Amino acid sequence: QTVVTQEPSFSVSPGGTVTLTCGLTSGSVSTNYYPSWYQQTPGQTPRTLIYSTSSRSSGVPDRFSGSILGNKAALTITGAQADDESDYYCLLYLGSGISVFGGGTKLTVL
Amino acid sequence: QVQLQESGPRLVRPSETLSLTCDVSGFAISFGFYWGWIRQPPGKGLEWIGSIHHSGKTYFNPSLKSRVTISVDTSMDRFSLKVTSLTAADTAVYYCARHELTGSKDFGYWGRGTLVTVSS
Numbered sequence: 001q002t003v004v005t006q007e008p009s010f011s012v013s014p015g016g017t018v019t020l021t022c023g024l025t026s027g028s029v030s031t032n033y034y035p036s037w038y039q040q041t042p043g044q045t046p047r048t049l050i051y052s053t054s055s056r057s058s059g060v061p062d063r064f065s066g067s068i069l070g071n072k073a074a075l076t077i078t079g080a081q082a083d084d085e086s087d088y089y090c091l092l093y094l095g096s097g098i099s100v101f102g103g104g105t106k107l108t109v110l
Numbered sequence: 111q112v113q114l115q116e117s118g119p120r121l122v123r124p125s126e127t128l129s130l131t132c133d134v135s136g137f138a139i140s141f142g143f144y145w146g147w148i149r150q151p152p153g154k155g156l157e158w159i160g161s162i163h164h165s166g167k168t169y170f171n172p173s174l175k176s177r178v179t180i181s182v183d184t185s186m187d188r189f190s191l192k193v194t195s196l197t198a199a200d201t202a203v204y205y206c207a208r209h210e211l212t213g214s215k216d217f218g219y220w221g222r223g224t225l226v227t228v229s230s
Contacts, residue, residue, distance in 0.1 A: 034214060034215035034216070036214070036215065036216035036217070038156070038217075040156075045205065045220045045221070045222050045223055046156065046205075046217075046220060047220075048216055048217060048218055048220075051210070051214045051215075051216035051218070052214040052215070052216070055214070057218070089155060089156050091156075091158075091215075091216060091217070093215040096169075097161070097169030097211065098169065098171070098172070099158045099161075099209075099215065100158065101148075101155060101156040101157060101158060102155070103155045104155040104156070
């Protein structure tokens with residue numbers, strides 16, 4: 001069974017840059033997996049940040065960017081702000097209608 | 111503005127069947143797209159359950175497929191989820207969302223979610 005992997009936690013200083021990754025236990029992530037990224041603060045609905053690897057959803061600040069780095073999808077936050085402290089989830093499309101979320105990364109800004 | 115709203119019971123008993131409905135406004139289901147269900151157990155991550163097209167075509171998470179049914183009512187702009195043989199592990203916030211499965215594959219619009227507790 002294919003599992004989508006994410007760092008369980010990460011920390012960044014205010015104003016700093018952080019890159020969260022999204023990989024596979026078997027194989028490499030490419031644009032063919034249509035990686036998307038979601039931000040969720042406690043008790044809130046997930047918010048779509050990035051779709052199709054690198055396209056920003058409407059209203060998402062340009063300090064959030066998506067890419068493929070090596071064999072993983074990546075979400076980079078440049079100039080982190082206090083309200084970026086959230087859980088971040090990636091979603092990969094495995095084909096044949098099947099989608100899988102990663103376990104999420106808890107980002108701390110301190 | 112596409113909006114989704116989940117409704118259904120907040121407490122269900124073990125071994126029973128959960129039935130949830132998602133009402134869509136601001137967009138006619140018959141116009142296209144897939145419509146999906148995602149859940150999140152308390153303190154845990156997101157899990158895709160399954161998605162349905164207005165034509166009735168469905169896709170399911172293989173780990174849940176044997177217990178899940180998703181249906182659509184285009185006349186009411188509504189789609190529904192049923193999960194059978196419930197256990198405490200099915201306790202979660204259940205979200206409905208528009209699933210851009212024919213294009214970018216992401217979930218573009220989400221409902222606010224409804225917490226369902228499985229307990230006797």
